[in-house]
Amino acid sequence: MMRTFMITDLYFLLYAAGWTVIITLVSFCFGGILGLAIALAKLFGGKIPRLIATAFVELLQSTPVLMLLFLSFYGLNYLGFRLPPFIAAGAALSLFAGAFLGEIWRGSIEAIEKSQWEASEALAMTRFQQCRYIIFPQAIRIALAPTIGFLAQLIKNTSIAALIGFVEITRAGQILNNMTFQPFLIFSLVAVIYFVICYPLSAYSQRLEEKLNASRSA
């Protein structure tokens, strides 16, 4: 049965966009926890945690996200769980986000000059106090722009979850396309919705970066 695109279909797309946002936030949260662990392990960990964190990051950054998705989708089934695609997609995207956020945050902390560490050590601060009061407040300022930029990248990568049948906005577009066969209209709408979500984020990230560079070179 073929039918044309109707206004109610737009509601379906927007409803699915909600799921895109949800899966982005979920994987950003879990990825953030993982990323923090990776950054800390690489910076302050002993030989073995550092090795594990490095190997994890290198491995994940050499794997297509689609493969991560297939592995977690079929891997979880293999372990005997009958889980909805949401869990598999969330797990894969969290791992992906963790690897990238870990590197961003490690870089931001490393960007703090050594004199800051030395000065705070001279004030007899403990390692925790150094991080809490001196290093992290400065590192967060540096990390903010690339982190928000990565958030936009994560949103775009959630589109791949469509390929294991998770109904987010791209999958919704595919479903509507199968019913109406008006691909150009539908995928243009899908692209517009992504753009509306991502553009403010990347523009904000770019502005932050310019501001930071200006304040650093001044």
Add this chain to the structure above:
Amino acid sequence: MAYQMQFRSVLQRMPELMDGVILTIQLGSTAIALGLTVGVVGAAGRSYGPRWLDRCIGGYVEVIRNTPLLVQLFLVFFGLPLLGFRVSANTAALVGLVVNLGAYSTEIFRSGFQAIVPAQIQAGIALAMSPWQIFRHVIFFPALKIVYPALVGQVTLTFLSTSIVSAISAAELTSVANTIESQTFRSLETYIIVTIIYVVMTLLFRFLCWLLAQVLFGSVRDYRISRRLTPVATEVAP
């Protein structure tokens, strides 16, 4: 656990997987070569062209950078026939990847071109260099050296994202894997093997990029993907 891993039925299909590897390398290298060309032209247009050209290219870059590759591929795959071009899935995949990488590399090259101070170009003019010589020796090559790590990161991501084109039924490694998976029902085993192949290919690719940097610039620079995401950290003086 009731399930036993069996790799044999997948390993028997190794010749097909190797065909997939070759297709992926062909698609990836063509897309990278063309995409970088688009990037250099786009960045030159933005940096040295008239204002309207800068605006147009800027619009293209923002649209591509804020929409997913998968949606871009669908638009190209379904859109080109509507415009009257009958193309194969592989051609559509190539077009999509080139358009995508073109936008990202335009921005990377542009930031490199902007790092070349005008005095350098004036010095080139003073030495009676032709515009082409100035572009090649004074602008392009030093800029390439500056943005090389970021460029390698982006190109690696493009290489990895060739796996997505299987969604529009283009032939490459992932689509071969999907075929094998549906015929052997050994899903997990298939994707474990294919993931290993991807990791090996990507590590080799990054090694080649590192080697190229040695030949071009004679220096070792950090070429990791994540450096693209932390531009601030890379500019800190030692």
